[in-house]
Amino acid sequence: MYSVSTHSGMKLITYADLLVLSSSIFNVRIRTISSFLLIFIIIRRSSSFRRRAQFILPGRCPIMSVRYKDIEHLQEDPTLNENPKGNHSTYRGVIMNRWIPQPFSGLICFLSALCICLLFIIITLIVTITRQGVDQTEQNIEVKLRNLSLGVDSRVKKLSQDDSRMMEKLTNIETFVKDMRGSLNSDIQKILEAMASQTDETQKEDxxxxxxxxxxxxxxxxxxxxxxxxxxxxxxxxxxxxxxxxxxxxxxxxxxxxxxxxxxxxxxxxxxxxxxxxxxxxxxxxxxxxxxxxxxxxxxxxxxxxxxxxxxxxxxxxxxxxxxxxxxxxxxxxxxxxxxxx
Missing domain, CATH: 3.10.100.10 (Mannose-Binding Protein A, subunit A)
Structure with missing residues (x-):
């Protein structure tokens, strides 16, 4: 935990703030990846629906997409008149059933496109909102780190000033001690000289x-x-x-x-x-x-x-x-x- 000073007082920066920022960024990445996976699955399902709208005609007919207007060009099979045992209406119904297209394939494509557009809009909104939240969190962390740096710098400057004042006091004390020592030595010399003068006089008398x-x-x-x-x-x-x-x-x-x-x-x-x-x-x-x-x-x-x-x-x-x-x-x-x- 760090302590920083701002204009509004003391604030705290904890490791939890850094974890929140990391978790937010990680959630954005997970959501984005999940969204792209969902889009991929929908596209795959749409392709599957379109393949279901196609079929293979029996006999000589090639693979093709059946359209409703093709029914107008259907012709009667001449072989039906040659078969006395068959029912003309029955065989024709079978052939028409083979050629009638699936009525819901176009609707499915439309709904798929609509879902993709809506999903894209939702993903864009989610990413934008989440990104704004992450940007705000990053700005808050940046402000807190800047305040921490300013607080540390102010503390260092204060300690430097205190150290300078302490060194100045120590220098003054050292100078004072040296002056006192010199003064004491001078006083001792004067006392000894006075004693020596007295003893010299005594010695001359003796x-x-x-x-x-x-x-x-x-x-x-x-x-x-x-x-x-x-x-x-x-x-x-x-x-x-x-x-x-x-x-x-x-x-x-x-x-x-x-x-x-x-x-x-x-x-x-x-x-x-x-x-x-x-x-x-x-x-x-x-x-x-x-x-x-x-x-x-x-x-x-x-x-x-x-x-x-x-x-x-x-x-x-x-x-x-x-x-x-x-x-x-x-x-x-x-x-x-x-x-x-x-």
Missing amino acids: NNSTDPFCEVGWKHYGINCYYFSRHVRPWESAKKDCEMKKAHLVVINDKQENDFLQDLSQYWTTWIGLTDVDGSWKWVDGTSYAATPKFWRPGQPDNWFGHGLGGGEDCAHLKGPNGWNDGPCSQGFPYICEKKMP
């Missing part, structure tokens, strides 16, 4: 007792001096700040140095001088990455793209006591600078 081997604020390990900055910067900005201090981001050469740096950073997440922005991991001072030990956390580096900051994770940092981790270079963290003792 570093009044300078290391005898390094500058103020620096601490030595082995033959190198290290500066831990709590100022939050992206990896590239931290690298440039270390270079301004005539140093570089820290390069880790063994486990003891790694443990020292974790103590120095107090287990903060801290940038180190290791990156793979060129496709392979490299230390900033050119030290061979393959020749140095690695202290990656389990499952790292994973180059994760789900952080929402764009790109993958191409810069390494110390992450607590569990080892190294890769992160997006645009993210802000404290950092450690390293340089040779003066």
